[in-house]
Amino acid sequence: MILKVLGSGSAGNCYIFENDSEAMILEAGVKFSEVKKVLDFNIRKIVCCLITHEHKDHAGHINEFLNDGITVYASKGTINNTLIKGFRLPLILKAGTLLRIGGFKIIPFEAKHDAAEPVGFFINHEETGNFIFATDTYYIPCVFSNLSNILIEANYRQDILEENTRNGSISLAQRNRTLQSHMSYETCLKTLLANDLSKVNNIVLIHLSNDNSNALDFQEGIRKETGKTTHIADKGIVIELNKTPF
Numbered sequence: 001m002i003l004k005v006l007g008s009g010s011a012g013n014c015y016i017f018e019n020d021s022e023a024m025i026l027e028a029g030v031k032f033s034e035v036k037k038v039l040d041f042n043i044r045k046i047v048c049c050l051i052t053h054e055h056k057d058h059a060g061h062i063n064e065f066l067n068d069g070i071t072v073y074a075s076k077g078t079i080n081n082t083l084i085k086g087f088r089l090p091l092i093l094k095a096g097t098l099l100r101i102g103g104f105k106i107i108p109f110e111a112k113h114d115a116a117e118p119v120g121f122f123i124n125h126e127e128t129g130n131f132i133f134a135t136d137t138y139y140i141p142c143v144f145s146n147l148s149n150i151l152i153e154a155n156y157r158q159d160i161l162e163e164n165t166r167n168g169s170i171s172l173a174q175r176n177r178t179l180q181s182h183m184s185y186e187t188c189l190k191t192l193l194a195n196d197l198s199k200v201n202n203i204v205l206i207h208l209s210n211d212n213s214n215a216l217d218f219q220e221g222i223r224k225e226t227g228k229t230t231h232i233a234d235k236g237i238v239i240e241l242n243k244t245p246f
């Protein structure tokens with residue numbers, strides 16, 4: 001299984017998990033035309049698009065996906081807070097309720113974010129093993145078993161955020177919102193260490209803030225503390241995401 005990152009952060013989020021026969025998309029925060037290009041226009045292999053919450057950088061292009069016939073899943077709260085144009089509607093997913101779509105098994109879990117009903121995903125596929133996708137959540141209220149791969153938000157580091165607030169490059173309101181809606185590097189590391197990482201092949205750090213993060217420091221810090229291969233989800237990056245390292 002290959003992970004292709006089309007965008008990760010406030011400019012727009014979209015991740016494709018693709019093998020020879022299937023592609024699952026997480027987030028509709030980039031134009032559907034970009035997804036088509038990355039899939040060489042083979043959109044019939046798309047099994048679904050899952051959306052974590054209604055904010056524009058995650059759901060802003062949902063109507064393009066729906067109108068092109070893609071099966072989109074989101075929570076009821078997300079759907080109620082998204083302007084759906086056209087006759088196709090997203091299907092409803094619920095935290096704690098298993099979905100089986102193509103070769104993927106998905107259990108959404110509750111995220112902690114300033115949105116109506118945000119979720120993250122615990123996913124299994126026979127090629128990837130178990131993996132989590134956690135973005136836009138200041139905290140993850142559970143641990144996971146038998147993880148092979150982890151995609152987790154590392155939005156800001158406390159000292160960079162405080163310095164940017166002091167020097168005025170971000171407002172106090174922005175600082176406070178960040179604390180109550182996004183995951184810090186420090187919490188990301190604690191969350192990783194709270195889980196059994198013995199079988200983890202890849203940690204992918206996602207949704208880094210442009211202003212309040214330091215990608216190289218984050219990558220090196222997480223790699224050192226966990227001993228695991230660590231990636232930054234830069235736009236355009238392609239990562240092999242299998243349950244065995246080779």
Ligand SMILES: [Zn+2]
Pocket residue numbers: 053055113115136
């Ligand atoms: Zn958000």
